[in-house]
Every structure is written in structure tokens, then in C-alpha cells.
Amino acid sequence: MKSISHLFTLFAIISMLSFFTISETTAAEPEWIYTVRTGDTLIDLTNRYLEPSASWEKLQQLNKVPDPKHLQPNSKLRIPVAWLKRESAFAEVLRVQGEAQKLSDTGQGTARIEPGMQLRVGDTIMTNTGSTLTLRFVDGSRLLVAENSKVTLSTLLVYGKTGMADTKLKLHEGGVETQVSPQKGSGAKYEIKAPTLNLGVRGTDFRVRVDGSGATRSEVLEGRVAAAGERHQVLVNAGFGTLAKTGEAPRLPKPLLQAPDLGTMPLLLERVPLRFQWQAVPGAQNYRAQIFADRSFDRLILDGIFPANTAKWADLPDGKYVLRVRAIDSDGLEGINTDHDFRLKARPEPPFINEPVDGGKVYGDKAIFRWAKSSIAQAYRVQVSDAADFSRLLSDERNTGTNEYTLALLPGQYYWRIASLMPDGDQGPYSDAQAFTQRKIPASPALEPPKVDDKALSFRWKAGVNGEKYQFQFARDNEFKNPLLDTVTAESQISLPRPDAGNYFMRVKTIDADGFAGPFGQVQVVEIPASPWWLLIPAAILLSM
Numbered sequence: 001m002k003s004i005s006h007l008f009t010l011f012a013i014i015s016m017l018s019f020f021t022i023s024e025t026t027a028a029e030p031e032w033i034y035t036v037r038t039g040d041t042l043i044d045l046t047n048r049y050l051e052p053s054a055s056w057e058k059l060q061q062l063n064k065v066p067d068p069k070h071l072q073p074n075s076k077l078r079i080p081v082a083w084l085k086r087e088s089a090f091a092e093v094l095r096v097q098g099e100a101q102k103l104s105d106t107g108q109g110t111a112r113i114e115p116g117m118q119l120r121v122g123d124t125i126m127t128n129t130g131s132t133l134t135l136r137f138v139d140g141s142r143l144l145v146a147e148n149s150k151v152t153l154s155t156l157l158v159y160g161k162t163g164m165a166d167t168k169l170k171l172h173e174g175g176v177e178t179q180v181s182p183q184k185g186s187g188a189k190y191e192i193k194a195p196t197l198n199l200g201v202r203g204t205d206f207r208v209r210v211d212g213s214g215a216t217r218s219e220v221l222e223g224r225v226a227a228a229g230e231r232h233q234v235l236v237n238a239g240f241g242t243l244a245k246t247g248e249a250p251r252l253p254k255p256l257l258q259a260p261d262l263g264t265m266p267l268l269l270e271r272v273p274l275r276f277q278w279q280a281v282p283g284a285q286n287y288r289a290q291i292f293a294d295r296s297f298d299r300l301i302l303d304g305i306f307p308a309n310t311a312k313w314a315d316l317p318d319g320k321y322v323l324r325v326r327a328i329d330s331d332g333l334e335g336i337n338t339d340h341d342f343r344l345k346a347r348p349e350p351p352f353i354n355e356p357v358d359g360g361k362v363y364g365d366k367a368i369f370r371w372a373k374s375s376i377a378q379a380y381r382v383q384v385s386d387a388a389d390f391s392r393l394l395s396d397e398r399n400t401g402t403n404e405y406t407l408a409l410l411p412g413q414y415y416w417r418i419a420s421l422m423p424d425g426d427q428g429p430y431s432d433a434q435a436f437t438q439r440k441i442p443a444s445p446a447l448e449p450p451k452v453d454d455k456a457l458s459f460r461w462k463a464g465v466n467g468e469k470y471q472f473q474f475a476r477d478n479e480f481k482n483p484l485l486d487t488v489t490a491e492s493q494i495s496l497p498r499p500d501a502g503n504y505f506m507r508v509k510t511i512d513a514d515g516f517a518g519p520f521g522q523v524q525v526v527e528i529p530a531s532p533w534w535l536l537i538p539a540a541i542l543l544s545m
Contacts, residue, residue, distance in 0.1 A: 029080055029081070029082060030080070030081045030185075030186035030187050031078045031079060031080050031081060031186060031187075032078075032079045032080075032081055032084060032159070032162055032164065032185045032186065032187055033076050033077070033078060033079075033185070034049075034076070034077040034079055035074060035075075035076060035077075036071045036072060036073055036074060036075045036076070036077060037073060038073045040071050040073075041068060041069050041070075041071065042056040042059050042060055042065060042068035042069075042071070043056050043068065043069075045059070045077070046059060048160070048161065049079065049084055049085060049160050049161065049162065050079070050083050050084060050085060051083060051084065051085055051086070053083075054083035056068060058083070059077070059079065059083075062078060062080075063077050063078055065077075081159065081164075081185070081186065081187030084159040084160055084162060084164075084187065085159065085160035086157050086158075086159060086160075087157065087158050087159075087160060088120070088121065088156065088157065088158075089137070089138040089156040089157055089158045089165060089167075090118040090119060090120050090138070090156060091118070091119045091120075091135040091136065091137050091138075091143075091153060091156060092116070092117075092118055092119075092135065092136045093113055093114065093115055093116060093117040093118075093119065093133060093134075093135060094115065094133075094134040094135065094136050094142070094298050095115060095132075095133060095134040095293075095298045095299040096113055096114060096115050096131075096132075096133045097130075097131060097132045097133065097299055097300060097301055098127070098128060098130045098131030098132065098147075099112065099128055099131050100112070100113040100125060100126065100127045100128070100131050100132075100133045100145070101113060101125075101126045102117075102119065102123050102124070102125060102126075103123070103124040103126060104122065104123060104124075110126070113125065113133060119135065119153055120153065120156065121153055121154070121155060121156045122152070122153065123152070123153050124150060124151065124152045124153075124172075125145055125149070125150070125151045125152075125153075126149070126150050127145055127146070127147050127148060127149050127150075127174065128147065128148065129147055129148055130147055131147050132144065132145060132146055132147055132299075132300040132303065133145050134298040134299065134300075137156070137165065137167050138156070138158050138165050138167075139158075139163070139164075139165040139167070139181050139183070139184075139188065139190075140181040141165075141167065141178065141179060141180045141181045141190060142178065142179045142298065143169070143176055143177075143178045144176060144177040144178070144297070144298070144300060145174070145176055146174050146175040146176065146177070146209075146300070146303065147174070147303060148173070148174050149171070149173060149174020149175055149176065150171075150172040150173045150174060151169055151170065151171055151172070151174075151176060152169065152170040152172065153169060154168040154169060154170050154193070155167060155168035159185075159187055159188075162184070162185060162187070163184040163185070163188075164183070164184050164185040164187045164188040165188055165189075165190075166187070166188070166189045167189065167190045167191070168189070168190075168191045168192075168193070169191070169192045169193070170192075170193045170194075171192055171193070171194045171208055171210055171216075172195075172210070173210050173212075174209070174210065175207065175208060175209035175210070176192070176207070176208050176209075177206075177207045178190075178192070178204075178205070178206060178207075178208075179205050180201050180202070180203055180204045180205070180206075180223070181203065182202075182203035183202045183203055188202070190202070190204075192208055194208055194210050194216040194218075195210055195214040195215075195216055195246065196214060196215060196216045196229060196230070196244035196245060196246055196248070196250075197216040197218060197227050197228065197229055197242075197244045197250060198227070198228045198229075199218055199225050199226070199227055199228075200225070200226045200228075201223060201224075201225050201226070202223065203222075203223050204220060204222060204223030204224060204225055205220075205221040205222035205223065206218060206219060206220045206221060206222075206223070206225050206236075207219045207221070207334065209334075211332070213245070213246065214245075214246045215243065215244065215245040215246065215332075216243070216244050217241065217242070217243050217331075217332055217333055217334075218236065218241060218242055219240075219241035219256055219333055219334055219335075220236045220237060220238050220239070220240055220241065221238060221239075221336070221337070222238050223238060224236060224237045224238065227242050227244070227250050228250075229244045229248070229249045229250040230244075230247070230248070230249060231249045232249030232250055233250070234250045234251075234252065234253055235253075236253045237253065239255060239256055239336065240253035240254060240255055240256060241253065241254060241256050241333040241334075242254075242333075243331050243332065243333065251331075254329075254331070254333065256329075256333060256334070256335040256336050257281055257282075257283055257284055257326075257327040257328070257329050257333075257335030257336065258281060258282075258327070258335065258336060259326065259335065259336040259337060259338040260278045260279065260281050260287070260309070260325045260326065260327060260338045261278060261279045261338070262278050262323070262325060262338050262339075262340040264278070264279075265278065265323070265340045265342065266342065267341070267342055267343065268342070268343050268345065269342055269343070269344045269345070269346070270344075270345055270346055270429030270430075271346055271429070272314070272315050272316065272344075272346045273312060273313060273314045273315065274311075274312065274313045274314075274315075274316055274344070275310065275311070275312050276289065276310065276311045276312075276323060276325075277309060277310045277311075278309050278310075278325060278338075279309065280308075280309045281309070281327035281335070283327070283329055283330075284309070284327035284328060284329065284335075285328055285329060285330050286305050286306065286307055286327075286328040287305070287306050287307075287308075287309060287311070287325060287326065287327055287328060288303070288304070288305050288306075288325070288326050288328060288334055289302075289303075289304055289306060289311035289323065289324070289325045290302065290303045290304075290323070290324045290325075291303075291313070291316065291321050291322070291323055291324075292321065292322045292324060293319075293321065293322075294320070294321075294322060295322055295339070295341075297322070297324075301316070301321070302316065305328070311323075311325070316344055317344075318344050318345055318346060318347050319343070319344060320341070320342075320343050321341075321342055321343075321344065322339050322340065322341055322342075323339070323340045323341075323342060324337050324338070324339050324340075325337070325338050325340075326338070345428070345429060346428070346429060347428050348374065348376055348377050348420040348421075348422055348426070348427075348428035349374075349420065349428055349429075350417075350418055350419055350420055350428060350429060350430060350431035351371040351372050351373065351374045351377065351380065351403070351418060351420060351431070352371060352372040353370075353371050353372075353418065353431060353434060354370040354371055354372060355368070355369070355370050356369070356416075356434060356436035357434060357436075358432075358433075358434045358435055358436070359435060359436070360434075360436045360437075361436065361437045361438075361439055361514060361516065362409075362436055362437070362438050362439065363438075363439050363440070363441045363442075363516055364440075364441050365408060365409070365410075366406055366407060366408045366409060367384075367406070367407050367409050367414070367436070367438060368404060368405075368406050369382060369384075369404065369405045369406075369407070369416060369418075370403060370404050371403050371418055372403065373403045374420050376420070376422070377420035377421055377422065377428075378401070378421055378422060378423045379398070379399045379400060379401050379420075379421040380400055380401075380403075380418055380419065380420060380421060381396070381397065381398045381399075381400075381418065381419045381421060381427060382395065382396075382397045382400065382405050382416065382417075382418050383395065383396050383397075383416065383417055383418075383430070384407055384409075384414060384415070384416045385414070385415050385416075386412060386413065386414055386415070387415070388415055388433065388435070390415065390417070390433070394407070394409075394414070395407050398421070399421065409438045410438065411438050411439055411440050412437070412438055413435065413436075413437055413438075414435070414436055414437070414438055415433045415434065415435050415436075416433070416434050416436070417430040417431050417432070417433045417434065418430065418431050419431070439512075439516075441518050441519070442464070442468065442509075442510035442511065442512045442516065442517070442518030443464075443510060443518060444508065444509055444510060444518055444519055444520060444521030444522070445461035445462055445463075445464065445470065445492070445508055445509075445510055445521060446461060446462055446521065447459060447460075447461050447506065447508060447521065447524050448460045448461060448462075450506075450524075450526045452498060452526070452528060453498070454498065455497070455498055456495050456496065456497060456498055457495065457496055457497070457498050457499060457526070457528070458493065458494070458495040459472070459493060459494050459495075459506065459508075460492065460493040461492050461493070461508055462492065463492035464492075464510055465513075466513075467512070467513030468490075468510055468511065468512055468513065469488055469489065469490050469510075469511040470488065470489055470490075470491075470492065470508050470509065470510060470511065471486070471487070471488050471508065471509050471511060471517065471520075472485065472486075472487055472488075472489065472494050472506070472507075472508045473485065473486050473506065473507050473508075473520075474486075474496065474504060474505070474506045475504070475505050475506075476502070476503075476504060476505070477505065478505045478523055478525075480505065480507070484499070484504075488511065498528065499528055500528065501528050501529055501530040502527070502528055503525055503526070503527050503528075504525070504526050504527075504528060505523055505524070505525055506523070506524050506525075506526065507520040507521055507522070507523045507524070508520065508521055509521060
């Protein structure tokens with residue numbers, strides 16, 4: 001720990017020295033170096049690039065040019081930036097997600113910001129929850145304004161035809177992500193002023209965010225940023241970040257957390273709500289996950305902070321997107337980005353399944369598949385397989401306009417799934433696979449001839465497999481409307497007291513271990529004869545005869 005502390009101290013000293021060296025170098029009046037082309041004259045260059053107050057004689061004197069009309073091609077001319085023409089520039093609105101407003105420098109009301117709009121010096125941008133926008137400045141630099149942010153365009157200047165621009169922004173609240181084009185010449189500037197930090201850059205990819213307390217955080221991804229606070233200045237290199245709270249100097253730059261690993265992310269998503277999960281990053285307290293329309297990263301569609309290594313959003317239109325994820329450390333500094341391309345194809349959604357449901361059983365020699373009708377689908381596609389991955393299709397039925405499909409199947413384990421088809425033939429994702437078992441209908445047991453004696457009537461039938469039960473009915477009518485006996489037994493036999501003489505009807509059916517009952521077997525008739533007359537005479541009387 002001690003060695004790490006010494007390293008940070010050394011880094012801070014080097015950063016400060018580097019910054020002060022830069023400050024001393026740029027403290028002198030900045031100059032633009034022009035490379036002479038064939039046919040150039042000092043008069044032409046003055047008219048083309050310089051303010052009216054700057055004369056070609058001054059340019060000649062500064063560069064010690066012997067002949068103002070005959071300049072040596074490829075020679076260099078020093079031109080003070082203060083002499084150059086200054087023209088007002090504008091920021092072009094490239095993208096708007098949601099709704100954003102513009103407040104003019106007069107403070108007289110707001111106007112909705114639309115793509116293609118030109119924003120001028122003094123305009124203040126305000127974004128709402130869920131709203132973002134992207135600006136492009138005259139030098140090609142781009143600024144992504146996050147939701148719930150407020151940014152004022154303080155300076156928008158271009159130095160004539162030199163390609164140099166002076167861009168200054170004020171971040172009041174919220175956050176921005178900016179890609180600054182390489183600055184052409186020492187007069188080019190790009191600065192962001194936040195409540196506790198002033199940030200000056202030259203060709204840098206960095207982020208700035210202001211929280212509710214006014215604390216400012218900045219992370220540098222490419223290049224470097226000179227971050228000046230109240231009593232201290234630090235130079236933040238790529239892969240580092242700094243934090244400045246109100247009344248405090250900027251903290252020593254610290255390494256940003258490593259980029260999350262998104263290597264296991266799927267390329268195709270077929271369900272909403274959206275859910276993404278990645279490997280946890282050591283030291284991460286939270287994560288920021290964002291979804292962009294493409295790799296230009298101009299259009300931020302979804303943005304959120306999540307406490308664990310999982311991001312969830314309710315919905316998103318079908319299409320191609322880029323997921324960007326970064327870890328957030330204990331100081332609130334956001335780490336290195338990882339990007340992942342994916343495609344969402346969740347529509348038309350598959351219909352709700354009625355039967356057979358997952359884990360269900362179907363009895364007989366065919367299966368009937370039923371589902372709820374979709375309000376938008378014109379037809380459906382039903383697939384049945386004996387493999388869980390549908391590598392072997394037993395049926396691939398398309399363009400069935402009904403919500404029912406019948407297929408003959410042998411007993412066994414099967415899987416089925418269904419997708420919706422739009423009128424133009426566009427097919428949505430399949431439903432989750434539903435596993436079911438096709439079974440034979442339990443066979444009706446065959447009754448053996450009944451046995452009757454003077455006391456009981458007994459029935460027997462062939463026993464089935466373990467777990468089966470039997471429903472036995474005994475009645476005087478062959479429709480069994482009022483059975484004398486209706487019972488379920490696990491035994492393959494049943495006895496009852498000998499009934500009165502007459503014809504009786506009986507039947508039996510099998511109930512399997514899952515409670516599914518097969519059909520009743522054939523109705524059988526048994527005739528109970530009347531008892532011989534001597535059996536009706538009491539034994540005492542017979543003995544006395």
C-alpha cells in the first residue's frame with residue numbers, strides 16, 4: 001500500500017509539472033503556422049485570413065519577408081492567432097432522443113430542439129428524463145448531452161479558413177460525453193466549465209458529470225485533459241479520472257475500472273423485457289449500461305445505472321443496437337467502456353399457449369395443439385420434434401390460419417413451439433419450447449366370468465401396471481343411471497353380497513397413476529338365479545321331516 005501511495009504521489013508531481021510546462025508554453029501569444037503555397041502573396045494571405053486591423057506590413061515584419069509578392073513555396077509563416085479573423089460558429093443538432101428544450105440567452109421562454117437545428121452562442125440546452133441529444137461543432141467535435149442535463153454554449157468561434165475553432169461550454173448539471181477532434185493549431189480550444197472543474201482538451205475523448213451537490217467527475221478515455229480546480233490543477237491522462245467537490249481541490253487522478261467482459265452476450269435477443277448480464281468487475285459499486293442506435297454513438301436510446309452486473313429495460317423496438325457497459329467505482333468515477341452489437345427480434349410475439357403445456361401429458365394416438373389467437377398475426381408456424389433442440393423435426397406446419405393443429409404421434413417424449421407470421425411473411429420468434437409426453441389411452445381390463453355362490457358375487461380382471469386403479473360400476477340398468485355400486489379400487493377384483501335374483505350389468509375402466517381414466521370396457525351381464533326352494537326352508541324344519 002505504501003508503494004502504491006508513493007506511485008500516486010510521483011504521478012501527481014509529474015502531472016503538475018507537465019501541466020505547468022504546458023501553461024508556460026501556451027502563456028506566450030499563440031501563433032498559427034501557415035505553409036506557403038505556390039502563388040501566395042502576403043497581401044492575399046492578409047485578405048484571406050487576417051482581421052482588418054492586421055496589415056500585410058506587420059506580417060512581413062514579423063516573418064522578415066524580403067519580397068511580399070514572391071514567397072518561397074513550402075516555407076513557413078508565423079501568424080499570431082490574435083490577428084486572425086473571428087467568425088461566429090454554430091452547433092448542429094445531429095440527434096434528439098425524447099424531448100429537449102433550448103433556452104435563449106435572453107431567457108425569454110423555451111423552444112423544442114429538433115434534429116438539424118443550429119444552436120448559437122448563449123443558447124442553453126435542457127434535457128428531460130429519458131431525453132438525450134448529440135451536437136456537432138464546426139471542427140467536427142461531438143457532444144452527447146445526457147438526460148436531466150443543462151448545458152450553455154458559451155463560445156462558438158472559428159478562425160476564418162484556418163480550421164481552428166474556439167469552443168467553450170458550461171455544464172450546469174447532468175452529464176456530457178464528448179469526442180473532440182484533433183485541434184489544428186495552437187489557437188484551437190475546446191473547454192468545458194463545470195461547477196468545480198474547468199477542463200481544457202486538445203483532441204480527447206472524455207466524460208464530465210455533475211451531481212446534485214455540485215461535485216464534478218471527469219474520466220478520460222483518449223488523449224488527456226487539463227483539469228483546473230479552486231486551488232490546484234491536475235493533468236488527467238487516458239484511462240484515469242478525477243473528482244472535485246465544492247470547496248476542494250481536484251483529487252489526484254486514479255485509474256479507471258477495467259472494461260466489463262461482454263463476451264458471453266448473445267448476438268440475437270428474442271424477448272422483451274430486455275435483460276443483459278455480464279461478469280462482475282472487481283471494485284465495481286455500480287454499473288452504467290447504455291443502448292445506442294449504432295456505432296456512431298450519436299443516438300443514445302436507453303441509459304441507466306444498475307447496482308449489480310445486470311441491466312434490465314422494459315421495451316425496445318426491433319432492430320440492431322449497440323450495448324455499452326462500464327463499471328463505476330466507490331468515488332463514482334465511471335470506467336472503461338465495453339461495446340457489444342446485438343439484434344432484437346421480438347415481434348410479432350408468439351401467441352399464448354393453451355395445450356399441451358410444458359410437462360403435460362397427451363393420451364391417444366394424436367396430439368391436438370391449441371393456442372390463443374393473435375390480434376396481429378395472419379398465420380402461425382408450428383414445429384414438433386422429438387429432440388429438445390429441434391434438430392429433428394417431425395412436423396413443420398406453416399400458414400395455419402386457425403389456432404389449432406392436430407398431429408398423429410406414437411407414445412413418447414416430444415417438444416413443440418409456435419411462432420406468429422405477419423401478412424407480409426415476417427416471422428417472429430418462437431415461443432419457449434413446451435415438452436410433453438404422448439401416452440396410450442389406458443386399456444379397459446377384460447372381466448373374467450363372475451363367480452356366484454349362496455353368499456357372494458365376485459368379479460376379477462387382469463391386473464395392469466403398478467399404480468393403476470380401477471373404477472367398477474354395478475347396476476340393474478345397462479345405462480348405469482342409478483348404479484348399485486360405483487367404486488374405485490387398487491385391487492383387480494371385487495366381491496359384494498349376493499344380490500336378489502335377476503339380471504345385473506357391470507363394467508370397469510382403468511385409471512393410470514396420473515389420474516387419467518381410460519374408457520369403460522364392454523358392459524357385461526350376469527344373471528342371478530333364484531335360490532332352490534329347500535334353501536328357503538329353515539334347517540330345523542328340514543330335520544324334523
